[in-house]
Amino acid sequence: MLILALIYLAFISLGLPDSLLGSSWPLMHLEFAVPVDRAGIVSMIISGGTIISSLFSHRVIKRYGTAKVTVASVAMTAVALLGFSLSLRFHWLFFLAVPLGLGAGAVDAGLNEFVAEHYAAKHMNWLHCFWGVGAMLGPMLIAVFTRLGGGWRSGYFNISLVQFALVLTLLAALGKWTEMEHSKSRQHSATKEGTKKHSLLAPLKSKGAPLAMLTFFFYTSVEASVMLWGASYLVNTKFMAPETAAGWVSLFFLGLTGGRMLSGFASMKLSSETLIRIGTLLVLGGLIIMALPVPTLLATSALVLVGIGLAPIFPSMLHLTPVYFEREIAQAAMGMQMAFAYTGTTLMPPLFGRLFAVTSFRLMPYILLFCAVGMLACTTRLAALGGKNPHPAEVLTS
Numbered sequence: 001m002l003i004l005a006l007i008y009l010a011f012i013s014l015g016l017p018d019s020l021l022g023s024s025w026p027l028m029h030l031e032f033a034v035p036v037d038r039a040g041i042v043s044m045i046i047s048g049g050t051i052i053s054s055l056f057s058h059r060v061i062k063r064y065g066t067a068k069v070t071v072a073s074v075a076m077t078a079v080a081l082l083g084f085s086l087s088l089r090f091h092w093l094f095f096l097a098v099p100l101g102l103g104a105g106a107v108d109a110g111l112n113e114f115v116a117e118h119y120a121a122k123h124m125n126w127l128h129c130f131w132g133v134g135a136m137l138g139p140m141l142i143a144v145f146t147r148l149g150g151g152w153r154s155g156y157f158n159i160s161l162v163q164f165a166l167v168l169t170l171l172a173a174l175g176k177w178t179e180m181e182h183s184k185s186r187q188h189s190a191t192k193e194g195t196k197k198h199s200l201l202a203p204l205k206s207k208g209a210p211l212a213m214l215t216f217f218f219y220t221s222v223e224a225s226v227m228l229w230g231a232s233y234l235v236n237t238k239f240m241a242p243e244t245a246a247g248w249v250s251l252f253f254l255g256l257t258g259g260r261m262l263s264g265f266a267s268m269k270l271s272s273e274t275l276i277r278i279g280t281l282l283v284l285g286g287l288i289i290m291a292l293p294v295p296t297l298l299a300t301s302a303l304v305l306v307g308i309g310l311a312p313i314f315p316s317m318l319h320l321t322p323v324y325f326e327r328e329i330a331q332a333a334m335g336m337q338m339a340f341a342y343t344g345t346t347l348m349p350p351l352f353g354r355l356f357a358v359t360s361f362r363l364m365p366y367i368l369l370f371c372a373v374g375m376l377a378c379t380t381r382l383a384a385l386g387g388k389n390p391h392p393a394e395v396l397t398s
Contacts, residue, residue, distance in 0.1 A: 124318055141155050258308075
């Protein structure tokens with residue numbers, strides 16, 4: 001239970017930096033005297049680092065173990081956040097964005113695979129709920145420290161101290177965590193495949209692998225687009241005041257986080273495949289309502305419904321990784337899935353935004369419906385193919 005508690009804390013710390021740049025940028029760009037769109041460059045560098053570290057995480061984790069990689073990754077994000085708080089020039093952020101992205105990708109892929117392999121589905125859902133807690137706390141802390149007169153630098157500095165405190169806590173438990181990893185790995189040491197080396201693209205050779213990768217791409221395309229453009233959609237199509245629209249989008253995020261807490265309890269009775277199917281149908285229902293000429297209150301409520309529907313899909317798909325992929329390539333598959341997810345997050349919202357800008361934001365629910373239908377088709381086919389492996393959490397003591 002100690003290790004599981006530390007993993008939950010690590011995911012809160014993983015969520016903290018994810019929302020910091022956006023919430024503090026209105027102040028940062030004025031201080032650095034750069035155009036407001038320069039945040040996109042920093043964000044792209046962070047995302048690039050995350051994609052690269054996700055793809056190669058399996059090799060690093062295979063050599064050093066999840067525990068040591070987690071400690072090093074959290075330390076990298078702590079140093080990067082401290083650097084942000086001390087930056088005197090805007091271009092310093094380019095260099096600091098590299099360790100921030102690399103650290104986030106490695107710890108994300110590593111912890112997701114560790115939990116998927118060793119714990120029940122409820123913990124995967126609650127783990128990502130805790131990520132949402134961290135993501136919500138980030139902007140709140142920036143606001144608090146700004147009101148206290150410290151500005152955005154004070155927010156970054158104090159959040160980096162939280163990260164450093166987590167590093168020390170993880171170091172204190174490193175021996176116990178490493179011992180647990182070695183104990184679990186010895187249970188599988190009899191297999192010959194465990195000693196084989198696998199290429200970076202080995203997961204793609206598995207049956208159904210492209211479907212799994214596309215599911216993550218479609219999922220993050222919907223989630224990130226709603227987060228980025230949801231308020232603009234309400235302002236431009238429902239003529240809502242910007243501050244009111246922002247409030248409804250925050251409720252979407254609350255639905256996403258709260259939905260994952262509820263999904264954790266639901267997973268005790270329902271399979272991961274069933275949760276994915278129910279969630280996808282809720283997303284489709286919400287987007288269909290948004291596409292119809294309905295009253296504003298119904299359209300905004302549909303946005304929250306989309307958040308609730310999205311809640312179980314991502315963690316449930318991650319939890320099924322050891323089922324759809326052989327154990328020896330499960331970590332590599334997890335890294336590749338996270339890379340596809342981050343690619344969707346990075347590329348699709350800006351492309352969709354450009355499309356909506358030159359056409360109309362009324363297209364938004366239709367475009368996202370296409371992604372949701374693609375997600376439903378991929379997950380339905382995956383369920384039909386079926387996983388060839390029993391879930392490790394059903395075999396090992398969780």
